Amino acid sequence: MEAADILITAPLPPFLYEPLKQAYRCHDYSQATDKPALLRDIGREIRGLVQGGGTVTPTELLDALPALEIISVFGVGYDGVPTDYCKRRGIKVTNTPDVLTDDVADVAVALILMTARGFVRANRFVHAGEWLKRSPELGTKLGGRTVGILGLGRIGKAIAQRVQAMQMEVVYTGRKPQDVPYRYVPDLDALARAADFLVVACPGGAATRHLVDARVLSALGSDGTLINIARGSIVDEDALVRALQAKTLRAAGLDVFDNEPNIPAALLAMDNVVLLPHVGSATRETRQAMGDLCKANLDRWFSERSVLTLIPELN
Secondary structure, three states, X not given: OOOOEEEXXXXXXXXXXXXXXXXXXXXXXXXXXXHHHHHHXXXXXXXXXXXXXXXXXXXXXXXXXXXXXXXXXXXXOOOXXXXXXXXXXXXXXXXXXXXXXXXXXXHHHHHHHHHHHOHHHHHHHHHOOXXXXXXXXXXXXXXXOEEEEEXXXXXXXXXXXXXXXXXXXXXXXXOOOOOOOOEEOOOHHHHHHHOOXXXXXXXXXXXXXXXXXXXXXXXHOOOOEEXXXXXXXXXXXXXXXXXXXXXXXXXXXXXXXXXXXXXXXXXXXXXXXXXXXXXXXXXXXXXXHHHHHHXXXXXXXXXXXXXXXXXXXXX
């Protein structure tokens, strides 16, 4: 079978890009100096597109790809894909769920530990030689505290299992109650009021943009902590900064940001905020598994016209 033409719209790691180049004719849109010229030259030949989980794919780009059959996302998130448009055109959209669930859940738990126990401050305290002069600050005990999970999908469930093992209570909200051993609350405001730690684990996209707003942060309260390992767009960062500055919110642990890698200077200056550089799935093992699945989705589509991880809403 003749190799298909693939458009690459995001920087890809070698362990994914090299196998793709061996199997397909790859055209690197992300690195092209003259993108319109590239599309004029090969746009009508493109049958597949590979993008990152945080890549935004405009419909204008897809309009220039009349033969496009499939978008394979290197990541679990697909909020940058215009799914309604793809559904109308019959373009299949795939992603790489499951393989990164455990790593992202681990980061959520790490952020809970770091914000509650003050481990980042404690590390700086030791490195600065302060332990020789005084005792470190006391932290917050986690056992008996309540974790509210916004979005009890694969990652949300993995987080719930971990924090329950730490003797923490789990409550959650979502589209509907699930058959799980955790307490369901009907809306986000109620979840925030019930939680000591509010963990954002729902999908990004227009429907959830700034879902965690000033009202929700107020409901979480001055003893509450916000944890976000999902998408930066879900949290209103301006409202978050105001709540932290006014001390109407105790702390925050963030792995994602609305305009990453650009982080508001106010967050960088706060000692009660733990910031990570979007490392939820950043282990060698998981990124390799993501790359393998991203390519496997293309391989299966072009050989069998089926995919391993078709996004349900486009089925």
